[in-house]
Amino acid sequence: MAADERDRNVIDADGVDLVRTGKLLLDQVTLAVRPGEHWALLGPNGAGKTTLLALLGARAHPTRGTVRVLGHRLGRVDVRELRARIGHVDPRHDLRSALPAREVVLTGATGSIEIPPRWEPTPGQDARAGELLALLGAADRAQDPWTTLSQGERGRVLIARALMADPDLLLLDEPATGLDVAAREGLLAAVDRLRAARPHMATVMVTHHLEELPATTTHALLLRAGRTVACGPADEVLTSKFVSECFDHPIEIERRAGRWSARAAAAGGQGA
Numbered sequence: 001m002a003a004d005e006r007d008r009n010v011i012d013a014d015g016v017d018l019v020r021t022g023k024l025l026l027d028q029v030t031l032a033v034r035p036g037e038h039w040a041l042l043g044p045n046g047a048g049k050t051t052l053l054a055l056l057g058a059r060a061h062p063t064r065g066t067v068r069v070l071g072h073r074l075g076r077v078d079v080r081e082l083r084a085r086i087g088h089v090d091p092r093h094d095l096r097s098a099l100p101a102r103e104v105v106l107t108g109a110t111g112s113i114e115i116p117p118r119w120e121p122t123p124g125q126d127a128r129a130g131e132l133l134a135l136l137g138a139a140d141r142a143q144d145p146w147t148t149l150s151q152g153e154r155g156r157v158l159i160a161r162a163l164m165a166d167p168d169l170l171l172l173d174e175p176a177t178g179l180d181v182a183a184r185e186g187l188l189a190a191v192d193r194l195r196a197a198r199p200h201m202a203t204v205m206v207t208h209h210l211e212e213l214p215a216t217t218t219h220a221l222l223l224r225a226g227r228t229v230a231c232g233p234a235d236e237v238l239t240s241k242f243v244s245e246c247f248d249h250p251i252e253i254e255r256r257a258g259r260w261s262a263r264a265a266a267a268g269g270q271g272a
């Protein structure tokens with residue numbers, strides 16, 4: 001990122017509505033993300049999290065309102081160019097062949113699912129793929145075929161793939177879903193390392209579970225039925241009051257050593 005771009009918001013979404021087949025999926029969502037911020041996007045099933053992430057990744061357009069990503073307004077920019085500057089880790093990555101993990105990472109340089117015919121990585125790209133696998137703690141899986149990787153290993157490989165293009169914005173859709181506790185902790189530690197290694201990169205992570213948030217999370221947006229329940233610094237948003245409202249259930253939130261946990265509130269009331 002050029003020095004003069006560093007203070008510019010990475011994302012500026014203003015009054016965004018998104019309508020699909022007559023249904024209002026996002027309702028007046030406003031969000032500003034600055035370089036180096038790490039956002040959690042939380043909400044119950046069907047709240048609109050993946051839909052909002054698709055907008056931020058320039059894969060969808062707002063019906064009303066404006067979305068600027070990396071300084072470019074959606075609808076007025078070549079989305080292919082913009083997407084190349086955004087890392088999008090999608091758990092529905094549609095790779096069916098037994099591509100070795102290192103080559104899966106290299107497809108981040110081509111923006112494709114498979115390695116394109118006759119394409120060869122430069123020595124620099126090849127070295128970078130190895131470095132990124134090491135950063136994500138998956139160096140020992142470099143030659144393993146995609147088809148044999150565990151869900152946690154695939155998650156790390158996909159994050160490394162998203163970083164090949166050296167993005168200013170990294171979008172993570174439920175990266176810890178389905179992982180056992182050790183794999184989840186390993187993945188979150190890798191995300192923390194990554195954030196420390198790239199201090200200007202902004203991230204937005206979708207999750208259902210507060211336990212899946214890395215300690216480096218700085219901000220949060222709570223969505224319910226397409227509407228914002230709360231938005232801002234993590235400690236102001238991830239409170240018992242707002243999370244209970246968001247999930248329509250009494251929940252107590254605790255933060256210890258940087259990490260969050262949630263449990264059903266005891267009968268008799270909710271804390272702050």
Ligand SMILES: Nc1ncnc2c1ncn2[C@@H]1O[C@H](COP(=O)(O)OP(=O)(O)OP(=O)(O)O)[C@@H](O)[C@H]1O
Binds near residue numbers: 045048051052
């Ligand atoms: N093309 C579409 N047409 C109509 N409704 C849609 C369309 N795409 C998504 N939806 C609906 O929009 C709502 C939000 O979906 P979205 O996938 O963004 O939610 P989510 O918060 O990511 O949910 P989950 O936690 O279950 O993954 C859901 O009710 C979904 O059924």
